[in-house]
Amino acid sequence: MQALVDRIQKDGNILNGDVLKVDAFITHQVDPVLMEEIAESFYQAFKEAGITKVVTIEASGIVPAVYTAQKFGVPMIYARKSKSLTMNEELLTTEVYSFTKQVTSTVSISRKFLSKEDKVLIIDDFLANGQAAKGLIELCRQADASVEGIGILIEKSFQPGRKLLEEIGVKVVSLARISSLENGKIAFIEGDA
Amino acid sequence: MQALVDRIQKDGNILNGDVLKVDAFITHQVDPVLMEEIAESFYQAFKEAGITKVVTIEASGIVPAVYTAQKFGVPMIYARKSKSLTMNEELLTTEVYSFTKQVTSTVSISRKFLSKEDKVLIIDDFLANGQAAKGLIELCRQADASVEGIGILIEKSFQPGRKLLEEIGVKVVSLARISSLENGKIAFIEGDA
Numbered sequence: 001m002q003a004l005v006d007r008i009q010k011d012g013n014i015l016n017g018d019v020l021k022v023d024a025f026i027t028h029q030v031d032p033v034l035m036e037e038i039a040e041s042f043y044q045a046f047k048e049a050g051i052t053k054v055v056t057i058e059a060s061g062i063v064p065a066v067y068t069a070q071k072f073g074v075p076m077i078y079a080r081k082s083k084s085l086t087m088n089e090e091l092l093t094t095e096v097y098s099f100t101k102q103v104t105s106t107v108s109i110s111r112k113f114l115s116k117e118d119k120v121l122i123i124d125d126f127l128a129n130g131q132a133a134k135g136l137i138e139l140c141r142q143a144d145a146s147v148e149g150i151g152i153l154i155e156k157s158f159q160p161g162r163k164l165l166e167e168i169g170v171k172v173v174s175l176a177r178i179s180s181l182e183n184g185k186i187a188f189i190e191g192d193a
Numbered sequence: 194m195q196a197l198v199d200r201i202q203k204d205g206n207i208l209n210g211d212v213l214k215v216d217a218f219i220t221h222q223v224d225p226v227l228m229e230e231i232a233e234s235f236y237q238a239f240k241e242a243g244i245t246k247v248v249t250i251e252a253s254g255i256v257p258a259v260y261t262a263q264k265f266g267v268p269m270i271y272a273r274k275s276k277s278l279t280m281n282e283e284l285l286t287t288e289v290y291s292f293t294k295q296v297t298s299t300v301s302i303s304r305k306f307l308s309k310e311d312k313v314l315i316i317d318d319f320l321a322n323g324q325a326a327k328g329l330i331e332l333c334r335q336a337d338a339s340v341e342g343i344g345i346l347i348e349k350s351f352q353p354g355r356k357l358l359e360e361i362g363v364k365v366v367s368l369a370r371i372s373s374l375e376n377g378k379i380a381f382i383e384g385d386a
Contacts, residue, residue: 015281029270029306032263058252059271066256070225077222078252088208113222 001041001175004153005188007034014181018156019100026125026153027060038175039067042123042151045173045192046072049148051121053077053114055140057096057107057132064153065123072121077114079107079136092142096135099128107135114143127152127174130161137168149173156181157189194234194368197346198381200227207374211349212293219318219346220253231368232260235316235344238366238385239265242341244314246270246307248333250289250300250325257346258316265314270307272300272329285335289328292321300328307336320345320367323354330361342366349374350382 013021025031042064051072056065057079069076090111097104114120122136133150140147147170155162155174158181165172173192180187206214218224235257244265249258250272262269283304290297307313315329326343333340340363348355348367351374358365366385373380 023303024306025268028273028303029268030259030262031268032259035259036263059255059273062252062255063259063269066223066225066228066259069223070229075218075222075224076256080221080252110216110221113217 001038003034003037004176007031008154008176008178008186012186014184014186018181020154020156020178020181020186022125022154026063030063032063035063035067038064038153039071041175042068042121042173043071045151046121046149049121050119051148052118053145054121054123055079055109055114055136056123057081057136060126061124064125064151068121068123068151075113077109079109079139081105081107092139094135094138094142097131099131107132107139109139109143111143114140114145116144118143118145119148120145121148122150122170123152124150125153127155127161127165127172128159130164133161133165134168137165137170151175154178194231196227196230197369200224201347201369201371201379201381205379207377207379211374213347213349213371213374213379215318215347219256223256225256228256228260231257231346232264234368235261235314235366236264238344239314239342242314243312244341245311246338247314247316248272248302248307248329249316250274250329253319254317257318257344261314261316261344268306270302272302272332274298274300285332287328287331287335290324292324300325300332302332302336304336307333307338309337311336311338312341313338314341315343315363316345317343318346320348320354320358320365321352323357326354326358327361330358330363344368347371 011024054069066076091108149171152174204217247262259269284301342364345367
C-alpha cells in the first residue's frame with residue numbers, strides 16, 4: 001500500500017538497528033485518515049471471506065482493527081493483556097512471548113464474543129516473530145471460530161513471523177513489507193495490497 | 194445521547210453494586226457504528242473550540258478518541274501506561290491512581306506531540322473519580338497546551354469526578370450520565386449531548 005510505505009519513509013525512524021519507530025502516526029500519535037485508507041485495503045483483500053468479527057490485541061492494533069471492522073459492518077474485539085475487573089466470565093486465554101520485551105504475557109478474550117459460527121479477520125500493526133498473531137489464532141481456535149486471514153500494517157520480512165503463520169495455514173496480507181533496516185535505511189519489498 | 198443510553202440499558206450489566214460492565218460494545222468488543230455516532234456528538238459539542246489534538250489514555254479510550262479526532266480532522270494521541278521500547282525521547286509524565294484497581298500507574302506522552310499551540314480535547318470512556326482525566330490534563334499542562342474540554346462516554350454522576358474536573362476549570366461533556374446503579378437498576382440523569 002503506497003500511502004503507508006510513503007508515510008513510513010517520511011515519518012518512520014530506525015532505533016537500535018532493527019526497531020522501526022512509527023509513533024508519529026500509528027503507535028502513539030495516530031493519523032485517522034491513513035487508518036481509514038489502511039482499513040479499505042484490508043476490506044478489499046478479504047471482502048469475499050464472509051468476515052463476522054475483527055480481532056486484535058491491545059493497544060496499537062485497536063485503531064486499524066476498528067476501522068477495518070467498520071468496513072465489514074461487524075464488531076471488533078481486542079484481546080486484553082491484563083485481566084480486567086469486569087472480565088468475570090469464562091475466558092479464552094493463551095500466553096504470548098515478546099522477543100522484544102523478553103516477557104510472556106497472558107492474553108484473553110471473553111468466550112461469549114467468539115463462537116464456531118465466526119469467521120475472523122485478525123489485524124495487527126506489526127508482524128515480526130509472529131507470536132502475537134499466533135496467540136490470537138489460538139484464542140480463535142479455542143472458540144472453534146475459523147480464522148480467515150491476518151492483516152498486518154508493517155511486516156518485518158527479515159524476521160520469521162510470516163513463515164510461521166503460513167505454516168499454520170493462514171493467509172497473511174501485509175500492507176508494507178520491510179526487507180531490511182540495515183545501515184539506517186528502510187528498504188521495502190512489494191506489499192500485498 | 195439517546196443511542197448510547199439505550200445501548201447501556203440493553204447491553205450494560207451491573208457488577209458488585211457499583212461497577213458498570215459495557216464489554217459488549219465499548220471496553221472489549223466494540224461497535225464501530227455507535228462509536229462514530231459518539232464522535233459526532235463530541236464534534237457538535239466542541240466544534241467551535243479550535244481543537245488541534247484529541248488525547249486519550251490506552252486502551253478503552255482509543256476508539257472513541259480516534260473517531261472524534263477524525264471528525265475534527267486532527268491527530269489522536271493516546272497516553273501510554275507502560276513505557277514503550279521506542280519511547281526514547283523526552284516524555285510528559287504523571288501518576289494516575291485507580292480507585293478501582295487500587296494501583297498507581299505512570300502515564301506518558303512524548304513531548305514532541307504536544308506544544309503550547311495545541312488546543313486539546315480529552316476523550317475517555319468512563320468518568321468516575323476523575324483521576325485519569327486529571328492526569329491527562331496534567332500532561333497537557335506540562336506541554337503548555339490548553340485543554341478545551343473533556344468528552345466522556347459514561348459518567349458515574351454519583352462519584353466525584355465531574356466536580357473535580359469542573360473545579361480545575363475544564364468543560365466536561367458526558368454523553369450518558371448515570372445517577373445510580375443501586376438495586377440492580379441503571380438510572381440516568383439527562384446527558385449533555
